[in-house]
Amino acid sequence: MNSLKLKDGVSRKSAYDLRNPTEDIHEVHTLTVLVDNEAGVLARVIGLFSGRGYNIESLTVSEIDHQGKLSRITVMTKGKPSVIEQIKAQLERLVPVYEVHDLTTEGPSVQRELALLKVKGEGNHRVEALRLGDIFRARVVDTTLDSFIFEITGPTDKIDKFASLMEPLGLVEIARTGVVGISREEH
Amino acid sequence: MDQLKNINTKYSRLTGSQIVVQALKDHGVDTVFGYPGGAVLPIYDEIFQQNEIRHFLVRHEQGAVHAAEGYARSTGKPGVVLVTSGPGATNSVTGLTDAIMDSIPLVVISGQVPTFMIGNDAFQEADTVGITRPCTKHNWLVKETDALGQVFHEAFHVAMHGRPGPVLIDIPKDVQFATGSYVPLKFATESKYNPRTEGDMEEIAFLVSLMESAERPIFYTGGGVINSGTKASQTLLELVDETGFPVTSTLMGLGAYPASGKNWLGMLGMHGTYEANIAMYECDLMINVGARFDDRITGRVSDFSPGSTKAHIDIDRSSINKVIPTEIPIVGDAGIVLKQILDLWRSKGKKTNAHEVDKWWRKIEHWKTKDCLCYENSDTKIKPQYAIQRLEELTRGYDRFIITDVGQHQMWAAQFMKMEEPNRWMTSGGLGTMGYGLPASVGVQVAHPDSLVINVSGDAGWLMNMQEMGTAVQYRLPIKQFIVNNKRLGMVRQWQQILHGERYSHSWSEALPDFVKLAEAFGCKGIVVTNPSDIDAAIQEMIAFDGPVIVDCQVVEHENCFPMIPSGEPHNKMIFEEDIQANEEQLVGKAGSVLV
Numbered sequence A: 001m002n003s004l005k006l007k008d009g010v011s012r013k014s015a016y017d018l019r020n021p022t023e024d025i026h027e028v029h030t031l032t033v034l035v036d037n038e039a040g041v042l043a044r045v046i047g048l049f050s051g052r053g054y055n056i057e058s059l060t061v062s063e064i065d066h067q068g069k070l071s072r073i074t075v076m077t078k079g080k081p082s083v084i085e086q087i088k089a090q091l092e093r094l095v096p097v098y099e100v101h102d103l104t105t106e107g108p109s110v111q112r113e114l115a116l117l118k119v120k121g122e123g124n125h126r127v128e129a130l131r132l133g134d135i136f137r138a139r140v141v142d143t144t145l146d147s148f149i150f151e152i153t154g155p156t157d158k159i160d161k162f163a164s165l166m167e168p169l170g171l172v173e174i175a176r177t178g179v180v181g182i183s184r185e186e187h
Numbered sequence B: 001m002d003q004l005k006n007i008n009t010k011y012s013r014l015t016g017s018q019i020v021v022q023a024l025k026d027h028g029v030d031t032v033f034g035y036p037g038g039a040v041l042p043i044y045d046e047i048f049q050q051n052e053i054r055h056f057l058v059r060h061e062q063g064a065v066h067a068a069e070g071y072a073r074s075t076g077k078p079g080v081v082l083v084t085s086g087p088g089a090t091n092s093v094t095g096l097t098d099a100i101m102d103s104i105p106l107v108v109i110s111g112q113v114p115t116f117m118i119g120n121d122a123f124q125e126a127d128t129v130g131i132t133r134p135c136t137k138h139n140w141l142v143k144e145t146d147a148l149g150q151v152f153h154e155a156f157h158v159a160m161h162g163r164p165g166p167v168l169i170d171i172p173k174d175v176q177f178a179t180g181s182y183v184p185l186k187f188a189t190e191s192k193y194n195p196r197t198e199g200d201m202e203e204i205a206f207l208v209s210l211m212e213s214a215e216r217p218i219f220y221t222g223g224g225v226i227n228s229g230t231k232a233s234q235t236l237l238e239l240v241d242e243t244g245f246p247v248t249s250t251l252m253g254l255g256a257y258p259a260s261g262k263n264w265l266g267m268l269g270m271h272g273t274y275e276a277n278i279a280m281y282e283c284d285l286m287i288n289v290g291a292r293f294d295d296r297i298t299g300r301v302s303d304f305s306p307g308s309t310k311a312h313i314d315i316d317r318s319s320i321n322k323v324i325p326t327e328i329p330i331v332g333d334a335g336i337v338l339k340q341i342l343d344l345w346r347s348k349g350k351k352t353n354a355h356e357v358d359k360w361w362r363k364i365e366h367w368k369t370k371d372c373l374c375y376e377n378s379d380t381k382i383k384p385q386y387a388i389q390r391l392e393e394l395t396r397g398y399d400r401f402i403i404t405d406v407g408q409h410q411m412w413a414a415q416f417m418k419m420e421e422p423n424r425w426m427t428s429g430g431l432g433t434m435g436y437g438l439p440a441s442v443g444v445q446v447a448h449p450d451s452l453v454i455n456v457s458g459d460a461g462w463l464m465n466m467q468e469m470g471t472a473v474q475y476r477l478p479i480k481q482f483i484v485n486n487k488r489l490g491m492v493r494q495w496q497q498i499l500h501g502e503r504y505s506h507s508w509s510e511a512l513p514d515f516v517k518l519a520e521a522f523g524c525k526g527i528v529v530t531n532p533s534d535i536d537a538a539i540q541e542m543i544a545f546d547g548p549v550i551v552d553c554q555v556v557e558h559e560n561c562f563p564m565i566p567s568g569e570p571h572n573k574m575i576f577e578e579d580i581q582a583n584e585e586q587l588v589g590k591a592g593s594v595l596v
């Protein structure tokens, strides 16, 4: 049909030059979202992620200002850079959302996670677990004659490392909070 | 707040249902579409005892929401709906989804079981805020009568500000009965939801500089221009006049720029005109005003307008760079940003690259000669295109509103009906909801009792909400139902012909009713027309009749809607009648056939 012979016009200004060549690389970003602490607000955020097919690697939420009725949600997500941008825009669009910050791109930040690890063992294993706990600055928060519960805080990779070291020493259970984060900037 | 109570003692103590009615009045609501049930009886009782708000009893809650959409779209005011809990609320879901897709402002009020029974699987309990969370802009379950007034004020604010959309307020029955304090609108706490409406001047200045040098510019406008208000359309017109650039629009944006305007290229997209689509493909500067690069518009994204610089004006930041990367992102209200552009353009005495733009127009004129909407007429059978063309001709001079349902007839109506003003074209674009047309026309007629309100529908879609004919008859709404009856689920059949080897799986309208008898059964007028030579008379009779009319316009069964960009193809790969005859199988590639 195409008697008009349209050229395959690609100009210097083509929109597609804007595409990030590393577009297929998935990045992990930590977003903090300041929201009204109203009923259903978490469902709204989670529904946005599941409804639009975004990933949630971890998610934490708690009220941070009782009088102002504000909560902060920290969500770690993974996706192409364009998808991360879209996630931020979609979050900002929610009515009870005040602020969205991307800790991964907006300058230096502190990100921490807390974990509780139950380690069961006897003899040398028990001693070694305590020793490693010391090195990692984990605290023993409960003990029986054949088990400890360690409490540890730190960046995710530190906790991953500690957990993997505890594995052969009798790690039986672990509970993690997921990441909370805050920017180092003064505001 | 205690202070305020004293100032306004008159309003301070009210029951929940009185607050509902008072809040509606405070927001200037005069029309509600609804359906009663146990969980909203107190509100219905209040409605009974006043005369300022008119309530229209629909026949199905989906109808109420579409009617409110028609009302909203044709007036620029929010549409208001009242439904009961459980099934009443769930029946509203399709309408809510339709409204959120097309950015239609609605306030839907649903009853809920009493607070102390929530969670007990009580009779007609449904998790309404849970179910409607993804299909509303925001929703509220109000558990305290004291909070009700403020929630209403916030609800109207949210529905109308930023990108408009539907909101829902779920009110348990005990909250409706209980007494609480009402904060009148003028004392309401100011909403924290205030999306920016003004565009960034730096981006606007950049765009204006490109508009000066552009050789092949085009305005691509959408529903956002209509939503922004009639002023936005006026500003668009001025800007187009000032620059002389061509304009095309999405289905939702029809009427923002007048179809008789000299720069009009017709609708773009899957069934848009050849000249509009090729111009989009070939342009070097695309100015998107309030449209969202929907897949019906872009075709294959990787080949979408490959040589152009794109500006995107949208009030919703998440629309920008969602589908198509944009060099000039402008977050703001379409009307305000257009005005900013126009003011800058004028104040700087800007001039276009007239020589090149002239050459561009000559190209466009050449594409127009393809006469892409032309079809082969018949003098024995009514061609659907001909029927709609006659409808256009014979109703053009009227103060008219055109509504459509979803399918082939919708696309033909978009191609042949000429919209000269905003807010006069109502159609289900984003969701493509069959059954939208009839109830939407009810809502439009309620808002414009003396206008000619016509729903161009298909036979199948019309049946989906035909119960609303009862509403039209009850309230003497003289809506005209123009059914383009091809006895097929036409658009589905067309796809089966093109994509599925003419295996017409369940795309027949079997056992259709006799529409004339049906009209009579409803207590209105029915007209059947089967011969092309009778069509004018039928349309004139329809217009002349003082009351609701159903026209059964029996057309050729297997007509296809062209031009068409098959799914997954770029704009320069449009197909026409000739193509389909020449080459039945390979019109749509494998990759395209998975797309809808």
Ligand SMILES: Cc1ncc(C[n+]2csc(CCOP(=O)(O)OP(=O)(O)O)c2C)c(N)n1
Binding pocket: B405, B406, B407, B408, B409, B410, B432, B433, B434, B435, B457, B458, B459, B460, B461, B462, B484, B486, B488, B489, B490, B491, B492
């Ligand atoms: C509620 C709903 N169900 C199914 C569809 C899919 N669909 C789109 S067009 C169409 C056929 C419509 O037939 P008809 O109303 O007769 O209009 P025509 O295409 O023949 O003009 C169907 C089934 C839809 N859009 N909406």
